[in-house]
Amino acid sequence: MLFDIFKYSFCLIATPTIVILSYLNYNNKSMANFCVDTMMVYCRIEENLIKYKKTMETVYRKQTRIHRFSPPDDVFFYKNNIVIGNTTIVNLIIGSYLCDREYDFVTYELTSDSGEKICRIFDDETDMLDEFTENQQILCSPSKKHILSALLIITRNGADELYDVTPKGLGVELVGNSLYSYNFIKYFFDIDPGNNYKVKIIDNNTCELFLVNNVKQNSVVSIENGRMVVKNTMLEVEDDSDDDGDGDVGLDLDDVAAVEDYNVEVSEGLLSKLSRLIKTDVKQD
Secondary structure (H helix, E strand, O other), X not given: OHHHHHHHHHHHHHHHHHHHHHHHHOOOOOHHHHHHHHHHHHHHHHHHHHXXXXXXXXXXXXXXXXXXXXXXXXXXXXXXXXXXXXXXXXXXXXXXXXOOOOOOEEEEEEEOOOXXXXXXXXXXXXXXXXXXXXXOOXXXXXXXXXXXXXXXXXXXXXXXXXXXXXXXXXXXXXXXXXXXXXXXXXXXXXXXXXOOEEEXXXXXXXXXXXXXXXXOEEEEEEEEOOEEEEEEXXXXXXOOXXXXXXXXXXXXXXXXXXXXXXXXXXXXXXXXXXXXXXXXXXXXX
16 A cells, blocks of 8 residues: 555656656657657656565565464473473363373463563462363462561481572462472472471561471461461371270271181191191001
8 A cells, every 4th residue: 555655656756757858858859759758768667666566575575474373381290390291271271281190290380571480389280270260360460478588497317407498589479379398399499308397487577487397297388368378288197006095906897807717717727737747646656
């Protein structure tokens, strides 16, 4: 459209100019020659304009070539701090991708408008899909509270080891995230805390939180709207104590029957051996 306007404007200006110049040069020649030469000049100008138009269209197409948009991967599956699977949230939702390997946790990672990397952390993909189903998106809302200081205390061989585990710049202080689990510390800080560790936290309101992790319980900091909450999970520990105070051991009936059958078989075996011994002694006598 712009090219056509330019072309016609040029023709309106150039045509009278060509006629005047041609008339001055051909005032001593016949009118027929004048008209023919004028038409030839105009045709050459028109031909050059068409070539210019085609050249510009070719350049434009090369510079503005339409590319198929392929969204970057934003879902990552981790095992032992190594990415073992990655896809997009769209592929995960429509079921075109399935991580068939065992993993420790899964993340949803984006880059904010300010260029900062942000990361939502989930125990498994089911939790991620449930959140998307409920909210039609994966929420990445920054927490109103922030961790000013976090001290990791690992007890090994009766001695305490201290590490700074403040999550500044990690982009994980988002609503819905749970921080300072075993996998979180191992991945984001490259520290293996073992089974016996504590975390002392101070937030921007100078409130203190204390996490205790051992063989009996796991503690994490859950970020909710406007606050950080310590959540404890009690672990099942095998207990060899009696089922009740009477000293009776709780056994399954099938176990009891199996034990009785075993005792019967043992008793019959002992009796048969004893009878053979008696017969042998009698023969010797």
